[in-house]
Amino acid sequence: MDELTLIGIGTGNPDHLTLQGIAAMRAADLVLIPRKGTTKADLADLRRAICARVLGDDAPIVEFDMPRRDADGDYLDAVDAWHDAIARAWTAAGAQARRVALLIWGDPSLYDSALRIAARLAPAPRLRVVPGITALQALCAAHRIPLNDIGAPVLVTTGRRLRAEGWPPGAGTVAVMLDSGGAYESLYPAGITIWWGAYLGMPQELTLAGPLAELAPRIAQTRAAARARHGWIMDIYLMRRTDPAAKDTP
Template sequence: MSTAARHLLVIGIGAGDPDHLTLGAVRAMRRADVFFVLGKGREKSALTRLRRDVLDEHLPGPYRVVEAEDPWRDRRQASDAGYTDAVRDWRRRRADLCARLIREELAPGQCGAFLVWGDPSLYDSTLGILEDIGARGEVDFTCEVVPGISSVSALAARHRITLNRVGRPVHITPGRRLAEGLPPDDSDIVVMLDAHESFGQLAGSGVWIHWGAYLGTPDEILIAGPLDEVADRIRHTRAEARAEHGWIMDTYLLRRRPEGPDA
């Protein structure tokens, strides 16, 4: 039996467009003996199909995929403490699952890959979960990370804007943090993971919004304008899209005023 360590690739695959993969990501995919895919139920089966579309586009021959159902996560927690505890519990169960898949489906000396939406460094749990598995000492592996195009980069490209203005910072936050209000500085705000349309709390603030959903996919939707003028349109569009597809992934940029000559 081989005593060589298993090798894992964590590959950023962009927001959904197979053309968003970097050359480094394509080369890494072609090294993999098996791809691990955690499904999120029938409602989000399109996400699994999109991963297979990426593989079909860039791999020259047959490939092996091991699928498993992602553990259920309690998203009902309102308090920060409850939310943190729910995420910690979900990540522990996800680590249990991934450890089993690596141990049972990847032979020592082989290379496995996790295909991560966007970039593995931005609001994704894969690297933290693999770190947890490694700390347990139950299975020996090495890990390599391949960066990808994030939904944030895709959003800016599709709206033909920059994320920052001259000499000004960019603030990236999950939607739940908007309850604390806008940052006190003059930063532009990129909002991710906003399941509750938190932009509605900023009515009357004078900000502009550049919003996008299903970025990089055939179902992509873009809306931009003064928040007070387009908020209802975003809510309506978002509800329709979620009803049609059973899921939605969106992100947006909030800017205190339109892009000016100092941009």
């Protein structure tokens, strides 16, 4: 593997692929597609569909089984070992090609570890990154809202941190990614509006918006039902304090 290109493909809609992304796919000798088990087969199917649309039915694809992260023990140690295992899987799957491409959900720069994994490859290939549409962009587009208030910052965090630390001090708008489910329920909901979305850009797209106090149970029910139906879920949400006088606790 002389060259590795990470191509952002948006949130599942083949139309999210940019012209730059299409050119990068066509320049690659091989496209790697990870398999994440039968419950997440749709994710591999979507990548195959994108490859077929751009490269034709005889697209140069190699599939590999995605290593699993150990759920026990220290989280950071487990992630470190997991990334090492993924790097080895990339190296083995792409061994017979010079120019290899990987299709990355959303954008490689935002809460995705592909760049950190690529840094572990030895020998190190030339690395190219093609930006893609982020889940945040797709969420705001689906709800027809701006990401930020006028002149105001936005804090992007994870469900794990929101659950452990609560509403970030001083934040007016908070975007939450990688929530395994229900971190928003740990907040005192007064004065908070939430915009939630799942499967953004896909035919099964789901969106809900409104006061957190009213929507929290409905989002949880909708999310659980969708996960049971599809076997997997990718969701994201944006929260904004619409009542500056509201406090974090009763």
